[in-house]
Amino acid sequence: MAFGWIDEQARARRRAGLVRTLRPRPAGSPLLDLASNDYLGLARHPEIVEGAAEAARRWGGGSTGSRLVTGTTELHAELERELADFCGFEAALVFSSGYAANLAAVTALAPHGSLIVSDAGNHASLIDGCRLARGTTQVVEHAEPEAVRKALSARPGPAVVVSDTVFSVDGDAAPLAELAFVCREFGAGLIVDDAHGLGVLGTGGRGAAQAARLAGAPDTVVTVTLSKSLGSQGGAVLGPAGVIDHLVNTARTFIFDTGLAPAAAGAALAALRLLRREPERAARARAVATALYDRLTAEGHEAVRPDAAVVSVRAPSADRAVRWAADCRAAGVAVGCFRPPSVPDGISRLRLTARADLTDEQIGRAVRVIGETRP
Structure with missing residues (x-):
C-alpha cells in the first residue's frame, strides 16, 4: 500500500508516548490559560476584537489574493508603517504568518554561495528556512558567540547568522549584542526571530533588538509574529528599506502566498496602538514570569x-509530562507540554506562558495545581 509506512510510524509514536491530538477549545473556556502565547492578554481584549471586526466589515473576510496582486490593502500598509516605527526600523513587510516571514527572510538573504550559521536551539521555521535556502548551513552550539566566531572565521565570504532572540522551549534569551559584534567582525548579516520578544522586551515592549540597541542597524533584520503579544495572526520582517524591497521581489512566501486577512491586520494594528498607550503591560508580563519561576522553584x-515571558518546568519523561499537563487541565489550569521531537535536547517540559493580565491569585492557583499534580 502506498502509505502503509504511516501505520508503522503511528505505532512507534504510540509506543514512545509521543502521539499528538487536536483538542478544540470552546469559546470562553473556563480554564486558567498558561498555555497560549497571549503574553499581553490582548487576544480577547474588546479593542482588538473590534479592530478585527471593523477591518472585516470594511475590507471583507479575506485579502483575496497575493500581496502583489490584490492582497495588499491600505490597512496592510498602515500596519507596516506603524510596526516599523514602533520597533525602530526603516521598513516592515507583513506576511500571512510568522513562519512564512522566517522562511522569507532566511531564503531571500542567504543565496547560493553564502554561509548560514544557525543556533542549535532555533525554532522550526528558522530551521526550515535554512534547509530551503541555497546557502550552506552550519549549526552551532546554543547561545555561544564564540562558536559563531569560529564558524565565520573558517569560511570567509558572504554569511548570515540566524537566531531566535528568546528561545521558545526554555525562554532563555540570545546574547544579541555579542552576536552582532561577531557578525560585524566578519561582515556578516544578522537575522533574528523576535517572536517571543516583541511586546515583552525592550522599552515598552519594542522588542529584544531594541533592548540590545540593534533596532535600525543596517546589518540587522528582525522577524516578528503578530500572533503572540499582539493577540492576532500573521508575521512581519523588519529591516532596512533595501532589504524589504528585496523581499518583495524575491521572497516566495510573499510573492506566491495569499496576503494576511484584513481582520488579522486590523486586530494587530489595534493591539500595537494599545501597547503604545499602555507600555506597562510589557513589564507586567515579565513580572508575572518571574513570580511564577520564584514560586515554582520555592516549591x-x-x-x-x-x-x-516563558517559564519552563522540567518533567521526568515524555509520558509523565503528558500526564502532568493533562492532570493540570483536569484541575482547571491549561499548560503547555513540550517533548521530543519538539525539544532539541530531548528533555520533556511543562511550558508556562506568563500573561500581563494574570492576577497574583491566579499565579498562586497555577503554582498550587502544578505542585498537586506533579507525577
Whole structure:
C-alpha cells in the first residue's frame, strides 16, 4: 500500500508516548490559560476584537489574493508603517504568518554561495528556512558567540547568522549584542526571530533588538509574529528599506502566498496602538514570569529562570509530562507540554506562558495545581 509506512510510524509514536491530538477549545473556556502565547492578554481584549471586526466589515473576510496582486490593502500598509516605527526600523513587510516571514527572510538573504550559521536551539521555521535556502548551513552550539566566531572565521565570504532572540522551549534569551559584534567582525548579516520578544522586551515592549540597541542597524533584520503579544495572526520582517524591497521581489512566501486577512491586520494594528498607550503591560508580563519561576522553584520544581515571558518546568519523561499537563487541565489550569521531537535536547517540559493580565491569585492557583499534580 502506498502509505502503509504511516501505520508503522503511528505505532512507534504510540509506543514512545509521543502521539499528538487536536483538542478544540470552546469559546470562553473556563480554564486558567498558561498555555497560549497571549503574553499581553490582548487576544480577547474588546479593542482588538473590534479592530478585527471593523477591518472585516470594511475590507471583507479575506485579502483575496497575493500581496502583489490584490492582497495588499491600505490597512496592510498602515500596519507596516506603524510596526516599523514602533520597533525602530526603516521598513516592515507583513506576511500571512510568522513562519512564512522566517522562511522569507532566511531564503531571500542567504543565496547560493553564502554561509548560514544557525543556533542549535532555533525554532522550526528558522530551521526550515535554512534547509530551503541555497546557502550552506552550519549549526552551532546554543547561545555561544564564540562558536559563531569560529564558524565565520573558517569560511570567509558572504554569511548570515540566524537566531531566535528568546528561545521558545526554555525562554532563555540570545546574547544579541555579542552576536552582532561577531557578525560585524566578519561582515556578516544578522537575522533574528523576535517572536517571543516583541511586546515583552525592550522599552515598552519594542522588542529584544531594541533592548540590545540593534533596532535600525543596517546589518540587522528582525522577524516578528503578530500572533503572540499582539493577540492576532500573521508575521512581519523588519529591516532596512533595501532589504524589504528585496523581499518583495524575491521572497516566495510573499510573492506566491495569499496576503494576511484584513481582520488579522486590523486586530494587530489595534493591539500595537494599545501597547503604545499602555507600555506597562510589557513589564507586567515579565513580572508575572518571574513570580511564577520564584514560586515554582520555592516549591522544589526544576525550572529555568525566564528572560522574557516563558517559564519552563522540567518533567521526568515524555509520558509523565503528558500526564502532568493533562492532570493540570483536569484541575482547571491549561499548560503547555513540550517533548521530543519538539525539544532539541530531548528533555520533556511543562511550558508556562506568563500573561500581563494574570492576577497574583491566579499565579498562586497555577503554582498550587502544578505542585498537586506533579507525577
